[in-house]
Amino acid sequence: MRDRDKTKEQLIAEVRELRTALAHAATPSPADRSRAAAEHDAHDGAEAETRDGYLSRESLAAHPANGFHAVEGHDQPIGADPAALAAERRQAAAQYAVGRLVAETDSLDDIIPRILAAIGGSLAWDFGACWRPHDGGLRCVATWHAGPVGGEFERQTQRVTMAPGEGLPGSVLQADRPLWVEDVQRSTNFPRLEYAAREGMRGAFAFPVRDERGTWGIFEFFARVPEEPDAGLLQALDAIRDQIGQCVRRLRATEALRESEARKGAILEAALEAVVSMDASGRIIEFNPAAEAMFGYPRERALGAQMVELIVPPALRQGHLAGLRRYLDGGAPRILGQRVELSALRADGTEFPIELTITRVALPGAPSFTAYIRDISERKRREAEVARLLSSEREARLDAEAASARIQFLSEGTARLAGSLDYQATLRQLADIFVPKVADWCVIHLPVDGTLRQAAIAAVDDELAVALRDLAAEYTTANLDAPHGVGHVLRTGEPELIPHVTDDMLAAIAAGDARHLELLRRLRPASEMAVPLEANGHILGVVLLVSTGTPRGPAARRPYTTDDLSLVRELARRAALAMDNARLYGESQRALGQVAEIARELGQQASELNAIIEAIPGAVIVCDAAGHILRGNAGSETIFGRSRGDTPSTAAGLAASGILRALDGEPLPPEDFPLARALRGEMRTDARYLLRREGPRRRVRELPIQCSYAPIRDHDGTITGAVTVAADISTLYQLERQKDEFLSVASHELKTPLTTLKILTQLTRKRLEKLDLLDSGHTVRMERAIGRMERLIGDLLDVSRIELGRLALRIEPSDLTAICRQAAEDHTEAAERPITLDLPEELVVLPLDAERIEQVLANLLSNALKYSLPQRPVVLRLRAKAGEARVTVEDAGGGIPPDALPHIFERFYRVPGVQVQSGSGVGLGIGLYISKEIIERHGGRMWAESELGRGSRFSFALPLTPLPSLP
Numbered sequence: 001m002r003d004r005d006k007t008k009e010q011l012i013a014e015v016r017e018l019r020t021a022l023a024h025a026a027t028p029s030p031a032d033r034s035r036a037a038a039e040h041d042a043h044d045g046a047e048a049e050t051r052d053g054y055l056s057r058e059s060l061a062a063h064p065a066n067g068f069h070a071v072e073g074h075d076q077p078i079g080a081d082p083a084a085l086a087a088e089r090r091q092a093a094a095q096y097a098v099g100r101l102v103a104e105t106d107s108l109d110d111i112i113p114r115i116l117a118a119i120g121g122s123l124a125w126d127f128g129a130c131w132r133p134h135d136g137g138l139r140c141v142a143t144w145h146a147g148p149v150g151g152e153f154e155r156q157t158q159r160v161t162m163a164p165g166e167g168l169p170g171s172v173l174q175a176d177r178p179l180w181v182e183d184v185q186r187s188t189n190f191p192r193l194e195y196a197a198r199e200g201m202r203g204a205f206a207f208p209v210r211d212e213r214g215t216w217g218i219f220e221f222f223a224r225v226p227e228e229p230d231a232g233l234l235q236a237l238d239a240i241r242d243q244i245g246q247c248v249r250r251l252r253a254t255e256a257l258r259e260s261e262a263r264k265g266a267i268l269e270a271a272l273e274a275v276v277s278m279d280a281s282g283r284i285i286e287f288n289p290a291a292e293a294m295f296g297y298p299r300e301r302a303l304g305a306q307m308v309e310l311i312v313p314p315a316l317r318q319g320h321l322a323g324l325r326r327y328l329d330g331g332a333p334r335i336l337g338q339r340v341e342l343s344a345l346r347a348d349g350t351e352f353p354i355e356l357t358i359t360r361v362a363l364p365g366a367p368s369f370t371a372y373i374r375d376i377s378e379r380k381r382r383e384a385e386v387a388r389l390l391s392s393e394r395e396a397r398l399d400a401e402a403a404s405a406r407i408q409f410l411s412e413g414t415a416r417l418a419g420s421l422d423y424q425a426t427l428r429q430l431a432d433i434f435v436p437k438v439a440d441w442c443v444i445h446l447p448v449d450g451t452l453r454q455a456a457i458a459a460v461d462d463e464l465a466v467a468l469r470d471l472a473a474e475y476t477t478a479n480l481d482a483p484h485g486v487g488h489v490l491r492t493g494e495p496e497l498i499p500h501v502t503d504d505m506l507a508a509i510a511a512g513d514a515r516h517l518e519l520l521r522r523l524r525p526a527s528e529m530a531v532p533l534e535a536n537g538h539i540l541g542v543v544l545l546v547s548t549g550t551p552r553g554p555a556a557r558r559p560y561t562t563d564d565l566s567l568v569r570e571l572a573r574r575a576a577l578a579m580d581n582a583r584l585y586g587e588s589q590r591a592l593g594q595v596a597e598i599a600r601e602l603g604q605q606a607s608e609l610n611a612i613i614e615a616i617p618g619a620v621i622v623c624d625a626a627g628h629i630l631r632g633n634a635g636s637e638t639i640f641g642r643s644r645g646d647t648p649s650t651a652a653g654l655a656a657s658g659i660l661r662a663l664d665g666e667p668l669p670p671e672d673f674p675l676a677r678a679l680r681g682e683m684r685t686d687a688r689y690l691l692r693r694e695g696p697r698r699r700v701r702e703l704p705i706q707c708s709y710a711p712i713r714d715h716d717g718t719i720t721g722a723v724t725v726a727a728d729i730s731t732l733y734q735l736e737r738q739k740d741e742f743l744s745v746a747s748h749e750l751k752t753p754l755t756t757l758k759i760l761t762q763l764t765r766k767r768l769e770k771l772d773l774l775d776s777g778h779t780v781r782m783e784r785a786i787g788r789m790e791r792l793i794g795d796l797l798d799v800s801r802i803e804l805g806r807l808a809l810r811i812e813p814s815d816l817t818a819i820c821r822q823a824a825e826d827h828t829e830a831a832e833r834p835i836t837l838d839l840p841e842e843l844v845v846l847p848l849d850a851e852r853i854e855q856v857l858a859n860l861l862s863n864a865l866k867y868s869l870p871q872r873p874v875v876l877r878l879r880a881k882a883g884e885a886r887v888t889v890e891d892a893g894g895g896i897p898p899d900a901l902p903h904i905f906e907r908f909y910r911v912p913g914v915q916v917q918s919g920s921g922v923g924l925g926i927g928l929y930i931s932k933e934i935i936e937r938h939g940g941r942m943w944a945e946s947e948l949g950r951g952s953r954f955s956f957a958l959p960l961t962p963l964p965s966l967p
């Protein structure tokens, strides 16, 4: 009975039987094996062999040279003989075992060891291995062995890899068919031969298992006996191979599915994107957790709901439904597979931006769609933020660029201005800086004599330049009093900005002057700025900047803005400073010129002064306000007898040196030193001192000197120094001394006979009176003459006393009123002319030498009478006030010429040409000298005032010192 004739039931029964048999007897006994090996040995050499001893089914007949036996299946009746039957049973057992495990196994991981065990076990072979493709060759992935312990051959098998064509597995891989080896130990292509020999491995077979991609794996089995090629087994193996291959494919597909499902699940679970699927009717069939979170619906609520109603905002629903309908009606997909941005609706009714990709699920039948949705609110927010940042960044950059352009403009402008110290050049520079950068034309106006003049112009092109020149030529001045425009800017310092200049404005400026209007129009003003040039509070001028509005160059000029105005103001401010600098520079240059001129003049004057000082006979000493001696001439060396270097450097030092003494030989107090007096403002021309000088052999000589001293005052009267001029008057002094001595002696000598003469005259007059003889007044006249002579001699004596320092005063409290009255009476009597008295009622008592004061009054009154005509009044006045008693004698005579007035108190001075007007007697010119000396000796002062032709007034004042109270 052939297998194919058996019924299904019969086969099942037989398999059951086989299964039982398998459990008990299927494994061949070792005895069977040794028998089989002996049989094999007996056939040794008889069988045609391949070079490496491998046999394929084909070579069973052909004995190919490589020794591989590829075994083709051929019909063989089952159970024809007992051995064949056993073999057949083994094959069936293997097939069964494999079939069962293939059906039961649902994992690729454990199918290989189970196949090895099933085949090796059921066919009663000793060792099996499975090789899988690896790196272009083969690697052993699992082994099986019949006994409890694997041997060295198993370990070696696990270690090695086989290249295609190498060893048994390599040959199977290459041949892609089962191969049979009767005895590996005789094979020439068996790298594991050494180990196989040690373990006694002899027979072997191997077969490939294929899947859809090619060789999936190679199974090999070894027996310790040589095995003849078993065509039946090989045939059975084809089925087994198929089964295994199918199983591998199934398991791999299952695993791939599992994997992909797991992956999909994981993706869906973990996706940040919401995944929403809907079927063709628009019902939601998938709604992942991200979708739940995004839309705010739980999955259970979403599934089955109409998607359009759930998550599409009302405004978009119509479009969505229409699109779906169109697609289902066969229209071209519009948004499938594309990324679009839309709005979506949340459960709470809020809309939010999403990004959406819709794919059609690739399944046959009614289409379903999956949408991958991303909430892009955050992205939109960020985009908006970025856009905002970008725009603010752009604004900031524009600002920064504008600011840097401003700074650059200013700094360039400033640099150009700074270079110029020429006023006019600065103006031209300024105009050039503004045109064309800021203006199409520019005029700088400066105020000149109450009007505004165009001091600099600049224009961007010739046409405008010509128009400007014409305007400047024909309308040179601008109106300073205008309520606006440059005049107004100049007046107020307030800048003016007219963004849009109209023709009406031009007409207003032209004020009906057609020619003016025409010129203004030629200048095409569209926008205008006028800024003051202001420096240090002064408005120096006005800059007028005009844009014609015509685009020129890269930037079309806009109407001026306040920004433009402030930029221009800033540059104008700097320009004004530069102009002011230029002006100051010009002035300083001029001043320098003047200074040089002054210096030259000063130098001239100084050298003149030098020459004068040096030429002055005598010593000239000049000191500053602090008393530092600035200079002394050569004469100062001669007189002071010192080299210039020795001269004390200060006036005080000079005074302290004790070099000067008073005429009486007393040391001069420092404060009386001529320079000290001069520094206090005193001035004298005739001060006399004794100069102590060390002569040869240390002999001290006293030299009389006469000093003039005076303060040096600056233009406002402040004392800045002093000068003294000292002259050696020793010769003069000597002569004066001699003269004084002579005067003294002479007057004494004259006085003695005169006194005798006076007494004799008086005696004679008395005798004649007694004899009653009339002498016709001769003796009286004699007496008067003698009296006058006495006074003359007295005066001369006084002079010599004064000069010799011997004028003594007898001071006692006296009534000056009485003295004045008596003096007036005496003179009235003598001159027979009335003297007007102006005396106080009360006594004016003060300490004085009454006789000497009478002498002074007599002198003043006799002069007043003498130098005025008889009919003219003479007034004697006494006033006591402000701590002094002041006496004035006033006449209405011819007066004293101004140039003579300063000298009238000098000794022997008489005003040249003055005639005695009344009375007799020619003066000696010493009365006033003595009077002044007397008054000054009283601690008072004396002075004269006079006007030529109107009279003179002589006054003296005595201090009203309080008297000691009388007991």
Ligand code: ADP
Residues within 6 Å of the ligand: 859, 863, 864, 865, 867, 868, 891, 893, 894, 895, 896, 904, 909, 910, 911, 912, 914, 922, 923, 924, 925, 926, 927, 928, 929, 952
């Ligand atoms: P004399 O004895 O010459 O008057 P004085 O010293 O008294 O000398 O006066 C000096 C000079 O001053 C006089 O010579 C005279 O020229 C002038 N003088 C003095 N007093 C008067 C006066 N009252 N009017 C005009 N000239 C006067």
